[in-house]
Amino acid sequence: MSAREFADAVWTRATGAGVDPHEYRRVTDALRSAADWGPGLVRAGRRYVERAGGAEGAVSAVSAGEHLLTAARWFHLASLGPHGAAEAQAEADAALGRALGLLEPEARRVSGAGFTGWLRGPARPSGTVVVVPGLDSAKEEFLDVADALLARGLAVFAMDGPGQGVLAADSVLRPDFEVVLGRVIDALDVPRVGLVGLSLGGYFAARGAALDARVAVAASVSGPSRLEWAGLPAPVRELLARRTGSAEAARAFAEDVDLTGLAPRIGVPLLVVDGGRDVVPGVTGGAPLARLAPGGTYRFVPHGDHLLGNARGDWLPALADHVAHGLAGGAA
Template sequence: MPTPFFRQPGVLADFIAQNRSRTYGAGLDPYAYERVTSRLTDLMDWPGAFIGEGRRQLADGERFEASGAVRSAGEAYRRAARWFHCAVLLPHPDREEAAHAARQADRAMDRALALLEPDAVRVEDDSYAGRLRGIAHAGRGVAVVVPGLDSSKEEFHDLADALLARGVAVFAMDGPGQGVRAATTTVDADYHHVMARVVDALHARLGGPVPIAVVGLSLGGYYAAWSAAHEPRIGAAVTVSGPYRLTGWDDTVPFVRETLALRSGSERAGREFVARVDLREAAKRIGVPLLVVDGADDVIPGVENGAGLAAAAPYGEYLSVPGGDHLLGNVRERWLPVVGDWIAERLRGAVS
């Protein structure tokens, strides 16, 4: 049954508008997005519409692969992964369908990389899953990309590509309550425990320690900053649209409350999680370079943006991008090269 979020007046048009730049930033074709969303008459039908488009892209990939067009097949599978991921951007009560879409996104990206980047390797345990790409450059350092509350490793392709182009290996991951792990785990405010296992696994895979940077987006920005404060093997961190703190459960909008209740397992657990998302004390412990990026127009009730984090961290830098919205999908050229260069420079400095 529709929840309070879905029963808000005008919610369909608002949700389509609010996710336009985000989905563009995730790599969806803008005309395809308009075509798919223009057919919707009820937001409850969003997952099915996006899954349907994902299946069409998947079928294209299979036809290309059968004909020997490997590049075209891999690109189609990658597009399919994006559509399947974007099917789960809302707190839909059908969690089986959401889990199915997340699995399809995961599998489609595996198929894409098998064709386009056969050296990519999967690294995972019960709490996280991810892919290590650009392994030939891993000696120079690895950037761990951490998604947010309703995101997954299939969303931030542009960021991963920008890092890879700068000679940085990338490990894009789903942690507890995220992506392909959302069906079996719940969100964890003590993300440094997850990050410690990730770093252990990367070092084991690569045959020894390598420089590690972490970049987190939206709630992933909290995870990244918290991990940098508590995991000593992280040498640099970036937050993009990340919260300095959440001011309280009742301050947040219905979308955030319902998504948190689903991703944490219950409203009570969601309330406890919100109370934990607070970097005021942890910021002082971040003893490594930290870049905090916010969109100047990113205003979400109940969320205190990152200016305070940058000011409190000993080596914090702050970039507020004029006109930028949440995740800054509408101004990518104003921050994406900056973040790519910043991480590459910090990792090179760690090697030298």
């Protein structure tokens, strides 16, 4: 795949994550090959870190924090390339931490066995939500999702789990992700939570909603109900192999992804969001999950692609309202 083809494939994912579309084109147009992806986007992120260094002393902490949030986005996008993912994601993690230190000093890093992330929000929130990333996403990618939830008075824990984000360098994905989510809820020390999962994170969120009674409301965005290893495109298989540790582990992981048996156990309000342009061989979308879950509601956006970065207004406000309503009446 050429640099242009890769950039086009990531286009709505990048702009949905909050990167300026014009700058994205300028940066990616300058790449000579796909191998330049990581270094080129890391350079873009470091330019914002440099701006933050100047802004901290010369302008304002707010400007510095905003530059660092942009840097975190660029570093995360750099990690999607074929080289230097661990280094780029480490820089994303560091930039996000510095940004929150400036913009939200009350934000708290929470880490435990198999997870790490940031808890943000008011001192007395109306509820607590865990945002769960997917196969190659991370807590830095869904800042707009966190902001929509924060705007509704909720506390938000944006996490990286095993094989994700900053933890991908020394851990692998695990199919029983609900075990990690249980540890997260323990560490947050709240009686009930909402779960918002994106891409493969939607599958993880559904498992958590089915298997942990402390989950009060859930949402899955572009999450699979089922995977068929034989049908998956080669790039998806290769990515699964990198994130699970081997081709054999990837096959076993994919064969385990099937919510047919668990969906009927999801009694809490569950919003499932799919995009009509999100069609990948070997991947069954969220419609069966919404149909089989007693509390399921299906929101289909015909023009939406994977993660619906090209259609945020068609689902994100509704998702944030769904979660806030589900947690209303019992602060978590």
